[in-house]
Amino acid sequence: MQLYFSPLSCSMATRICLYEAGVEATYIEVDPKTKRTHEGQDFREVHPLGLVPALRTQDGDVLTENAAILQYVADSHPRANLAPADSRGRSRLHQWLCFIGTELHKALFMPLLDAKAPEGARAYALEKGTSRLDYLEKHLTGREFLLDRFSVADAYLVTVLNWCMVTPVDLKKWPAISAYHARLRTRPSIAKAFAEERVLYEAEVKRHKLSA
Numbered sequence: 554m555q556l557y558f559s560p561l562s563c564s565m566a567t568r569i570c571l572y573e574a575g576v577e578a579t580y581i582e583v584d585p586k587t588k589r590t591h592e593g594q595d596f597r598e599v600h601p602l603g604l605v606p607a608l609r610t611q612d613g614d615v616l617t618e619n620a621a622i623l624q625y626v627a628d629s630h631p632r633a634n635l636a637p638a639d640s641r642g643r644s645r646l647h648q649w650l651c652f653i654g655t656e657l658h659k660a661l662f663m664p665l666l667d668a669k670a671p672e673g674a675r676a677y678a679l680e681k682g683t684s685r686l687d688y689l690e691k692h693l694t695g696r697e698f699l700l701d702r703f704s705v706a707d708a709y710l711v712t713v714l715n716w717c718m719v720t721p722v723d724l725k726k727w728p729a730i731s732a733y734h735a736r737l738r739t740r741p742s743i744a745k746a747f748a749e750e751r752v753l754y755e756a757e758v759k760r761h762k763l764s765a
Contacts, residue, residue: 554578555609557599559585560754561715563619563658564606565746569708570623572742574630582753586761619658620650623705635705642700649699649706656685657713665720679721690727697733703740711737715747 556571556578558564562585571578583589583596588603590596600607600617608616608625616622624646627636637643661682664670692699699706714734717724724731737743 554611555581557581557583557590557596557605557607557609558750559583559605560750560757561747562605563709563712565715565750566619566705566709566712567606567608567622567626568746568750569712569742570626570633570635570705572745573635573703573708574626574633576626576630584757584760619709620647620654623650623709627705634702635708637700637704645700646704646706650709652685652689653706653709653713657682657689657710661685661722662713662716662720665722666716682722686722686727686730690729693729693733695729697736707737708743711743 554571554576556564556567558568558580559582568580581590581592583603583605585605588596596605596607597603599609599615602617604617606617606619606622608622610616610625616625624636627633631638636646661678664674664678698704699710711734714724714730716722717734724734738747
């Protein structure tokens with residue numbers, strides 16, 4: 554199994570889940586600017602859009618899109634209990650994966666992280682994002698996880714919430730979300746993934762500065 558990733562991007566959610574499941578995998582870093590791996594491969598030969606994550610399964614198939622990959626990992630390793638087995642629980646998992654992917658990842662954080670985004674787009678994203686975070690705050694109040702136990706949705710959410718550190722989103726305004734984020738950051742799989750990818754991210758930033 555091979556995971557194509559970029560440090561501290563949304564692909565970190567899959568790394569977390571692979572660690573949770575105790576799965577041996579090969580991690581192939583993709584430079585988000587050049588779209589090349591360290592070995593010089595053009596990542597667009599793997600995924601034409603050049604977007605991580607991409608997962609090459611043991612039988613050679615390539616999966617893309619975070620929600621699909623996370624559920625594949627959960628289904629491939631059921632003993633890790635990373636997804637509900639019942640239909641209603643699975644629908645709830647779908648609900649949160651869709652919410653994180655559309656309302657937080659793409660709608661809120663992407664305009665804030667994109668250096669080319671117009672200032673008006675960033676302001677609009679922050680304005681619209683408030684109601685989404687209010688909704689999440691209400692759900693997480695009194696809860697340890699998004700569902701009854703840790704799931705792939707939590708791996709995705711904590712990865713996205715990490716981006717608050719480099720955007721104007723201040724989690725102090727949402728104490729339940731802030732506590733959730735701080736709590737999950739201490740989970741061994743998450744702490745390991747973040748520490749490893751932070752080092753790689755710092756090296757990536759240094760490379761880009763030298764090549765500028």
